[in-house]
Amino acid sequence: MKMASSLFIPILVLVIIIYAVYKKINVYDSFVSGAKEGFPMVKSMFFSLLAMIFGVNIFLKSGVVNYFFDFLKPLLVLLHIPSQVLPIAIMRPLSGSFGLALLNDMYKVYGPDSFISVLASVIQGSSDTTIYVITLYFGTIGIKKIKYALWVGLLTDLFMVIMALILVPLFF
Amino acid sequence: MINKLWVSLILIGSLFLILTGQADVLNTQILSSGKVTLELVMQIFPLVSLWLGIMNIAKESGLLSKVSKIIYPLLHKIFPDIPKGHESFGYISSNILSNMFGLGNAATPLGLKAMKSLQSLNKNKEEASRSMITFLIINTCGFCIIPTTIISLRMLYSSKDASFIAIPCLIISFISFLFGLIIDRIWSKKDGGSK
Numbered sequence: 001m002k003m004a005s006s007l008f009i010p011i012l013v014l015v016i017i018i019y020a021v022y023k024k025i026n027v028y029d030s031f032v033s034g035a036k037e038g039f040p041m042v043k044s045m046f047f048s049l050l051a052m053i054f055g056v057n058i059f060l061k062s063g064v065v066n067y068f069f070d071f072l073k074p075l076l077v078l079l080h081i082p083s084q085v086l087p088i089a090i091m092r093p094l095s096g097s098f099g100l101a102l103l104n105d106m107y108k109v110y111g112p113d114s115f116i117s118v119l120a121s122v123i124q125g126s127s128d129t130t131i132y133v134i135t136l137y138f139g140t141i142g143i144k145k146i147k148y149a150l151w152v153g154l155l156t157d158l159f160m161v162i163m164a165l166i167l168v169p170l171f172f
Numbered sequence: 173m174i175n176k177l178w179v180s181l182i183l184i185g186s187l188f189l190i191l192t193g194q195a196d197v198l199n200t201q202i203l204s205s206g207k208v209t210l211e212l213v214m215q216i217f218p219l220v221s222l223w224l225g226i227m228n229i230a231k232e233s234g235l236l237s238k239v240s241k242i243i244y245p246l247l248h249k250i251f252p253d254i255p256k257g258h259e260s261f262g263y264i265s266s267n268i269l270s271n272m273f274g275l276g277n278a279a280t281p282l283g284l285k286a287m288k289s290l291q292s293l294n295k296n297k298e299e300a301s302r303s304m305i306t307f308l309i310i311n312t313c314g315f316c317i318i319p320t321t322i323i324s325l326r327m328l329y330s331s332k333d334a335s336f337i338a339i340p341c342l343i344i345s346f347i348s349f350l351f352g353l354i355i356d357r358i359w360s361k362k363d364g365g366s367k
Binding site: 036050064104 | 308
């Protein structure tokens with residue numbers, strides 16, 4: 001599997017170039033004129049990303065989430081959900097690096113093969129940073145009305161966490 | 173929607189920091205987010221340009237539309253609004269493949285290009301189309317065969333079986349991927365099924 005992963009990009013690039021040479025395309029010119037589109041694209045993504053990182057950072061660094069977690073703890077105990085995974089589950093849509101840092105701490109404390117660490121890893125690995133993906137993709141092409149995208153994204157994230165809580169114990 | 177989220181993130185964070193007497197943290201956060209964003213964009217910039225160059229070769233040689241035609245029957249059910257043989261199928265499938273192989277560096281530029289070509293089909297340029305939201309959901313559920321970052325972190329802490337995590341991740345992200353598609357379809361119908 002690792003082999004397939006490391007071969008994917010080289011093969012993709014080779015197939016594209018060989019096919020183009022066979023079709024008698026000026027590959028070099030084609031590459032350069034395509035790559036030129038990169039600058040306007042990056043320019044248009046910068047400002048929406050700046051806005052979102054600004055907001056998310058103030059929220060994350062404020063530590064307000066820790067109070068929120070303490071508040072939720074009794075409810076989790078009632079539902080037999082290990083409370084240590086809550087920060088990762090809630091922060092996953094907002095920040096990828098935040099979850100990875102938490103995961104790092106959990107591995108240190110509980111070891112990477114403990115149930116709690118595996119559960120947290122699966123939650124981290126089975127989803128992406130929804131808010132960031134929305135900002136990046138829609139910001140870059142200039143979409144202002146995102147309609148129901150955020151709701152569907154967050155609902156799917158919630159569903160993923162519930163599935164992880166149900167299915168991960170089956171692997172132990 | 174994003175507007176409300178943004179305001180609440182800033183208001184909640186700032187008020188909490190000020191009330192707990194950590195105004196200096198707020199200061200550094202306000203001033204440093206520009207630098208953090210620039211660093212992120214500087215990481216994305218060369219990758220986006222590189223992949224746009226490579227994909228332009230595929231587009232001009234006709235390979236992209238060929239792939240789009242082959243993949244059409246498979247993706248047509250998920251994206252009913254995209255016309256047959258449209259180049260966005262080529263970008264969408266290469267983005268999904270890169271995501272599955274855990275190649276975020278390639279997946280993001282390809283995804284951006286897919287969004288851009290979906291925008292060319294969009295009637296109202298400021299409003300997300302149904303296909304765009306579906307494509308977004310595919311990307312936010314992180315459907316991936318090899319979660320590379322987590323596996324390497326597990327190896328760092330000398331896990332007995334670092335890649336064990338891949339199977340539950342694959343199953344769970346696939347189930348939530350299906351769930352996302354269904355919810356997306358229901359919601360778009362409720363929304364009037366407009367393009």
